[in-house]
Amino acid sequence: MNNTVKTIFTEDALINFKRFTLTKRSILKPALMYVFCIAVIICSFIYNGRFQLNFTTILYPSLAIVCGIIISVLYYVNPKKDNQRLIGKEVTYTFAEEGIITDQVTIPYTDLDKVYEDKDYFYFYTNENDGFYIEKETLNFDLAPLLRERVSGKKTLKLLRTKG
Numbered sequence: 001m002n003n004t005v006k007t008i009f010t011e012d013a014l015i016n017f018k019r020f021t022l023t024k025r026s027i028l029k030p031a032l033m034y035v036f037c038i039a040v041i042i043c044s045f046i047y048n049g050r051f052q053l054n055f056t057t058i059l060y061p062s063l064a065i066v067c068g069i070i071i072s073v074l075y076y077v078n079p080k081k082d083n084q085r086l087i088g089k090e091v092t093y094t095f096a097e098e099g100i101i102t103d104q105v106t107i108p109y110t111d112l113d114k115v116y117e118d119k120d121y122f123y124f125y126t127n128e129n130d131g132f133y134i135e136k137e138t139l140n141f142d143l144a145p146l147l148r149e150r151v152s153g154k155k156t157l158k159l160l161r162t163k164g
Helices: 011-024 030-048 054-082 143-150
Strands: 003-008 090-097 113-118 120-123 131-135 156-158
Touching: 003 131, 003 143, 011 054, 011 120, 011 131, 030 054, 090 131
Parallel strands: 113 156
Antiparallel strands: 003 090, 113 120, 120 131
């Protein structure tokens, strides 16, 4: 039996998808990087010991501030770009025996690289850079058991645990 779900891309969902991709697929979490930048600034003043302006107290904090700005751009500004062409687009996903059938292509379950689940979405990745999401609100069937059954092998399947 085939299960079908329609996803309409919204700006908030696309931003969540891009941010999820940045944080889940990378060891560089924004909060961790901010803490590191602040620690560099504090340590540069402590290392100096006299709290005077010199090479240490100017260069290292400046580099940390630049890193903080880069992190902010990557995590907060960049995900908002390039969404306009996708907003409002509707895609139908059919979960069939042979794979996930979209409006344009069939993706065999063996081609899925990673599948993640959080409280609101399922995130599907076919490689490091390409993926799609399905909003849980739009599902009229239980997708997690279907994925556990069909996605196997060396694939990463990180679904929420259900009680029962």
